[in-house]
Amino acid sequence: MMHTDYKEDFPLLLHTDATGVKVAYLDNAATTQKPRQVIDAVRTYYERYNANPHRGAYAIAMQVTEAFESVRSKVAQFIGAPDPEHIVFTFGATDGINQVAQSYGEQVVGPGDEILISVAEHHSNLLPWQRLAANKGAALVYLSVDRLGCIRLEELAAKLTSHTKIVAITHVSNVLGGINAIREIAAMAHAVGATLLLDATQSVPHIPVDVQDLDVDFMVFTAHKMLAPAGVGVLYGKKDLLKQMEPARVGGGIVEEVREQRVRFLDAPMKFEAGTQNSEGIIGLGAAIDYLEAVGMERVQAIEHRLMEYALKTLAAVPHIVLYSTGDAANRTGIISFNIAGVHPHDTATILASHAVAVRAGHHCAQPLMAHLGVNATCRMSLYLYNTEEDIRRLADGLSTVREVLGLGT
Amino acid sequence: MGCPPYGRCLALELSDLYSQVIRDHNRSRHNKRTLCDPTVTVPGKNPSCGDEIVLSLTLKDGIIEDAAYTGVGCAISEASVSIMIDLIRGATVAKASELCHLFFRMIGSESLTREELEELDEAVAFSGISRMPARVKCATMAWHTLQVALQNASP
Numbered sequence: 346m347m348h349t350d351y352k353e354d355f356p357l358l359l360h361t362d363a364t365g366v367k368v369a370y371l372d373n374a375a376t377t378q379k380p381r382q383v384i385d386a387v388r389t390y391y392e393r394y395n396a397n398p399h400r401g402a403y404a405i406a407m408q409v410t411e412a413f414e415s416v417r418s419k420v421a422q423f424i425g426a427p428d429p430e431h432i433v434f435t436f437g438a439t440d441g442i443n444q445v446a447q448s449y450g451e452q453v454v455g456p457g458d459e460i461l462i463s464v465a466e467h468h469s470n471l472l473p474w475q476r477l478a479a480n481k482g483a484a485l486v487y488l489s490v491d492r493l494g495c496i497r498l499e500e501l502a503a504k505l506t507s508h509t510k511i512v513a514i515t516h517v518s519n520v521l522g523g524i525n526a527i528r529e530i531a532a533m534a535h536a537v538g539a540t541l542l543l544d545a546t547q548s549v550p551h552i553p554v555d556v557q558d559l560d561v562d563f564m565v566f567t568a569h570k571m572l573a574p575a576g577v578g579v580l581y582g583k584k585d586l587l588k589q590m591e592p593a594r595v596g597g598g599i600v601e602e603v604r605e606q607r608v609r610f611l612d613a614p615m616k617f618e619a620g621t622q623n624s625e626g627i628i629g630l631g632a633a634i635d636y637l638e639a640v641g642m643e644r645v646q647a648i649e650h651r652l653m654e655y656a657l658k659t660l661a662a663v664p665h666i667v668l669y670s671t672g673d674a675a676n677r678t679g680i681i682s683f684n685i686a687g688v689h690p691h692d693t694a695t696i697l698a699s700h701a702v703a704v705r706a707g708h709h710c711a712q713p714l715m716a717h718l719g720v721n722a723t724c725r726m727s728l729y730l731y732n733t734e735e736d737i738r739r740l741a742d743g744l745s746t747v748r749e750v751l752g753l754g755t
Numbered sequence: 756m757g758c759p760p761y762g763r764c765l766a767l768e769l770s771d772l773y774s775q776v777i778r779d780h781n782r783s784r785h786n787k788r789t790l791c792d793p794t795v796t797v798p799g800k801n802p803s804c805g806d807e808i809v810l811s812l813t814l815k816d817g818i819i820e821d822a823a824y825t826g827v828g829c830a831i832s833e834a835s836v837s838i839m840i841d842l843i844r845g846a847t848v849a850k851a852s853e854l855c856h857l858f859f860r861m862i863g864s865e866s867l868t869r870e871e872l873e874e875l876d877e878a879v880a881f882s883g884i885s886r887m888p889a890r891v892k893c894a895t896m897a898w899h900t901l902q903v904a905l906q907n908a909s910p
């Protein structure tokens with residue numbers, strides 16, 4: 346696998362259509378493509394050991410249980426968690442944040458308390474807190490962000506009070522791509538006794554992340570944005586916090602004992618995994634982590650950084666382009682939001698699609714951020730390790746045709 | 756399944772999607788203004804694109820004396836509302852309703868008679884939009900908004 350043309354591992358990226366065209370896939374912040382290694386791992390599971398984990402005494406049931414638990418250990422080691430008991434499998438980042446809000450949030454937030462988030466949060470890290478605040482008579486307080494979507498520590502310092510119970514912040518903005526200073530944010534939140542939830546959905550796939558080094562209390566991310574199948578996510582929590590939390594969802598697989606009128610739950614992480622889990626997705630996540638570790642996360646970051654330098658230079662030269670996340674490639678991942686002047690982003694994306702260039706257009710599930718930027722919507726290109734300079738050139742070439750197609754001149 | 760030919764993911768050629776008529780209306784903006792004293796004002800929203808327009812009508816004795824829109828949308832949605840306004844200005848409420856039905860029948864890929872297509876005039880520029888499901892709502896938003904406006908206006 347240690348070649349440098351990573352595209353070779355991704356069947357979808359190699360596929361040529363009837364006209365001999367391959368897609369230039371630049372929508373990795375939405376979801377990533379899957380390498381052969383992940384597809385094969387899922388196929389092998391279906392063909393050799395499909396069974397319900399933690400349930401049967403027969404050989405394949407034990408085999409899937411072992412595979413399932415070994416992915417838990419792999420995830421723990423991948424994000425620097427002390428041991429696998431800190432790792433809860435969820436159905437995605439959205440699910441993980443909802444569980445923390447409904448369970449931990451329910452316990453610690455009361456009337457007059459404050460929950461602090463940034464204006465750049467994905468709706469997944471906004472709506473669970475908005476609802477919790479409304480239900481509890483608490484306040485949802487917003488931090489503004491800079492041109493890369495990062496919060497400012499002075500503003501954080503000013504808004505952290507003894508009423509702040511939860512700080513929920515994205516590691517990397519899914520629209521602007523800047524990397525927040527989490528170590529500092531965690532220390533500041535802890536100094537007032539607040540708990541920090543980190544939405545690492547856009548960071549864990551792209552940069553090295555170590556939960557102990559960052560000292561976050563909770564962290565969530567989602568598998569489909571890191572080469573693995575959809576419908577699986579991870580919730581990391583510090584041990585005492587997971588211990589104190591009640592499961593937000595109850596059902597099969599999480600109990601030590603059930604009587605007609607009472608229940609005793611298993612310990613974390615099992616008590617949070619009610620219902621049959623997405624075993625194929627979890628096994629795919631294990632294969633995805635193997636893939637990323639074989640490349641090395643430092644190297645993944647370096648590849649994206651080099652591509653970003655090229656992309657920023659190339660896109661800046663496109664006539665009539667408006668770049669929202671300006672500046673150089675430092676302290677950010679491979680995300681650029683832009684528009685073509687006078688053109689609605691959906692038209693831009695449609696015209697790019699005719700060039701087989703895949704980017705996202707819309708509000709990116711971050712409407713408060715769009716309002717903050719003073720736009721209705723943007724186009725967004727987002728990179729991953731398999732992208733190439735050619736993908737970026739195709740994007741720039743496609744963009745250069747947009748105004749002409751719409752009869753707005755060149 | 757899906758749209759296998761990437762380059763032609765658009766079952767519709769770009770030049771048909773963004774035809775001359777659509778480009779002209781998107782550019783001209785002659786119907787994009789506020790009315791002084793409108794009888795009805797109705798917002799239209801297309802969350803998939805983020806298109807947001809506000810349609811205003813001035814009605815007198817069952818006639819649409821004037822119509823205009825404000826707001827921001829993609830080229831398809833702004834062209835569609837502009838073409839619609841040209842069509843309904845001076846028409847009776849009954850006629851405007853009838854045009855709504857004709858437009859939705861055309862979008863639903865029903866085959867219309869030549870007379871019916873003539874009634875829709877420039878709006879036939881959207882006849883192929885059903886081959887681009889992601890953009891159908893952009894074309895129909897204006898007409899759905901008109902339907903609501905006509906309902907609100909009729910006592």
Ligand SMILES: Cc1ncc(COP(=O)(O)O)c(C=O)c1O
Nearest residue numbers: 437438439467469519546547567
């Ligand atoms: C920053 C961020 N948080 C949360 C999510 C939600 O992830 P999922 O839809 O997989 O739950 C996304 C992705 O859309 C995201 O970009």
Ligand SMILES: [Zn+2]
Nearest residue numbers: 804806829893
């Ligand atoms: Zn639209």
